[in-house]
Amino acid sequence: MKNRLPLSKKIKEALIHGGFLVNAVLVILVLLGIFVLLIWTSLPAFEQIPLKEFLFSSNWNPTSYVRESYGMLSMLVSSLLVTLGAMIFAVPISIGAAAFISDLASNRVREIAKPVVEILASIPSVVIGFIGITLIGPSIAKVFDLPDGLNAVNGSILLGIMAMPTIISLTEDALKSVPKSYTEASLALGATKWQTIIRVRIPAASSGIIAATMLGMGRAIGETMTVLMATGCAGAMPNSLFDSVKTMTSVIAIELGEVAYGTAHYYALFVVGLALFLITFAVNLAAEIIFNKKQKR
Amino acid sequence: MIKDPVIEVIDFNFYYGDKRALTDVNVKIEKNSVTGIIGPSGCGKSTFLRSINLMNNLILGARYEGKIMLDGENIIHKDVDVVELRRKVGMVFQKSNPFPKSIFENVAYGLRINGIKNKDLISRRIEESLKGAALWEEVKDRLNASAFDLSGGQQQRLCIARALAVEPDILLMDEPASALDPTATIKIEELIQELKKKYTIIIVTHNMQQAARVSDYTAFFMMGKLIEYNRTNLMFTNPEFKITEDYITGRFG
Numbered sequence: 001m002k003n004r005l006p007l008s009k010k011i012k013e014a015l016i017h018g019g020f021l022v023n024a025v026l027v028i029l030v031l032l033g034i035f036v037l038l039i040w041t042s043l044p045a046f047e048q049i050p051l052k053e054f055l056f057s058s059n060w061n062p063t064s065y066v067r068e069s070y071g072m073l074s075m076l077v078s079s080l081l082v083t084l085g086a087m088i089f090a091v092p093i094s095i096g097a098a099a100f101i102s103d104l105a106s107n108r109v110r111e112i113a114k115p116v117v118e119i120l121a122s123i124p125s126v127v128i129g130f131i132g133i134t135l136i137g138p139s140i141a142k143v144f145d146l147p148d149g150l151n152a153v154n155g156s157i158l159l160g161i162m163a164m165p166t167i168i169s170l171t172e173d174a175l176k177s178v179p180k181s182y183t184e185a186s187l188a189l190g191a192t193k194w195q196t197i198i199r200v201r202i203p204a205a206s207s208g209i210i211a212a213t214m215l216g217m218g219r220a221i222g223e224t225m226t227v228l229m230a231t232g233c234a235g236a237m238p239n240s241l242f243d244s245v246k247t248m249t250s251v252i253a254i255e256l257g258e259v260a261y262g263t264a265h266y267y268a269l270f271v272v273g274l275a276l277f278l279i280t281f282a283v284n285l286a287a288e289i290i291f292n293k294k295q296k297r
Numbered sequence: 298m299i300k301d302p303v304i305e306v307i308d309f310n311f312y313y314g315d316k317r318a319l320t321d322v323n324v325k326i327e328k329n330s331v332t333g334i335i336g337p338s339g340c341g342k343s344t345f346l347r348s349i350n351l352m353n354n355l356i357l358g359a360r361y362e363g364k365i366m367l368d369g370e371n372i373i374h375k376d377v378d379v380v381e382l383r384r385k386v387g388m389v390f391q392k393s394n395p396f397p398k399s400i401f402e403n404v405a406y407g408l409r410i411n412g413i414k415n416k417d418l419i420s421r422r423i424e425e426s427l428k429g430a431a432l433w434e435e436v437k438d439r440l441n442a443s444a445f446d447l448s449g450g451q452q453q454r455l456c457i458a459r460a461l462a463v464e465p466d467i468l469l470m471d472e473p474a475s476a477l478d479p480t481a482t483i484k485i486e487e488l489i490q491e492l493k494k495k496y497t498i499i500i501v502t503h504n505m506q507q508a509a510r511v512s513d514y515t516a517f518f519m520m521g522k523l524i525e526y527n528r529t530n531l532m533f534t535n536p537e538f539k540i541t542e543d544y545i546t547g548r549f550g
Contacts, residue, residue: 181394185456188352189407189463190384199410204397 045267062265078245085156098171121165132230150232163216174208214287224249309363333512387460393452395444407463430458450481
């Protein structure tokens with residue numbers, strides 16, 4: 001006697017299988033759709049504006065009466081500057097926090113610290129921007145003796161705070177997966193807990209930590225509301241971290257709402273969006289590759 | 298029978314939470330000898346070994362009672378410097394556990410954490426340690442290769458070299474050859490004979506023949522108690538207790 005699945009069950013199985021497949025395909029289609037839409041709506045821009053101007057000119061002035069210009073360079077640099085600043089600030093703190101939660105904290109402290117970090121991720125970006133304007137901005141202005149604190153540093157600090165939950169929780173996961181045998185070997189050689197964390201555990205978790213940083217970075221680059229509020233939105237090429245900057249996301253957020261449909265300006269904003277998408281896509285892809293490499297080893 | 302003890306364990310008890318894992322252990326360990334610890338699984342032999350360098354501290358709810366005297370000092374004391382103790386009492390684990398670093402950096406680790414920066418001294422100590430672990434000839438041309446490129450037996454000898462580099466007095470070995478093939482096992486056993494000239498060695502083993510081959514003294518544990526402790530040749534030819542004989546001859550365990 002063979003055990004055969006009754007037909008009704010077979011149909012049910014097929015339906016469940018099909019249902020999940022549709023969901024999976026739908027997600028991929030949506031992603032693909034966004035990508036296609038961005039490319040499609042960007043293309044007309046290149047009929048009027050050469051790619052060279054987009055990439056190498058730092059002058060973005062689409063509403064000029066004399067000559068409109070569409071240089072993306074200064075906002076690209078601004079975006080990267082703010083993000084880089086955010087990482088410089090967030091990565092060391094996040095690694096420290098993750099090491100504390102995974103290795104040093106008592107069970108009780110860990111049970112409190114983990115949810116707190118997760119709650120940090122759920123603060124709306126507009127609230128973070130609010131803090132940037134009312135608290136961090138004035139502090140920066142005071143400490144560095146500037147007329148106001150709405151600049152790249154402010155944006156970096158806020159983006160750093162926003163990227164930290166991602167980096168902390170992924171770094172903690174990476175540290176948790178470091179084999180216990182490494183820790184034991186180090187302690188048995190007379191290393192202190194601290195030496196073991198710094199010299200063995202963090203290096204052993206490095207690929208996971210790099211992936212965590214990349215994902216945090218992907219989040220920071222794409223963030224809009226916070227930088228819009230806190231960085232001052234001056235469109236010029238920044239000379240230092242204390243200059244006001246206008247990131248790619250800010251430009252799109254401010255201008256897309258009031259641009260005339262079908263103009264070169266309209267299409268040019270989609271080019272900015274496409275560039276942003278490509279950057280975050282590349283960063284996330286890199287993180288994914290590094291992460292998978294680690295898992296295979 | 299012990300003339301020159303380095304370790305003296307007195308009325309030692311160990312608990313995992315409420316569960317007593319070792320009961321009233323009394324034993325003296327002879328200097329520059331190999332002491333084998335045998336007994337069935339779960340008898341407390343690893344727990345005993347890991348008490349000597351306080352590695353059991355890592356376990357939540359671990360509790361000690363009694364004394365373990367090392368160089369005349371009781372290490373079962375809340376003020377004991379665990380770091381200092383572990384530099385004197387090295388350990389080799391059941392499964393070789395080199396760090397994901399180069400061969401050189403693995404052996405250098407113990408020196409670096411001790412703040413030794415002198416490059417000549419580090420190189421010299423690494424050569425000595427690798428020679429001491431009978432690995433030098435096999436790796437001297439590729440010290441910068443990853444430790445993971447070595448075979449299982451080589452990795453275990455690397456771990457021994459790593460332990461030797463900090464110049465301990467005592468070497469604890471927790472079934473160091475149980476994951477190795479016979480050829481690699483013989484190498485480790487020969488190495489142990491060589492090492493006892495300089496170090497006092499305590500080795501936990503599942504393998505009765507191994508205990509008979511390598512150890513000068515043997516301690517037989519069962520259910521957390523030290524049943525019999527004697528010179529290996531005496532214990533294996535004329536055990537005092539019936540249960541020791543049953544275990545040694547493979548009637549259980």
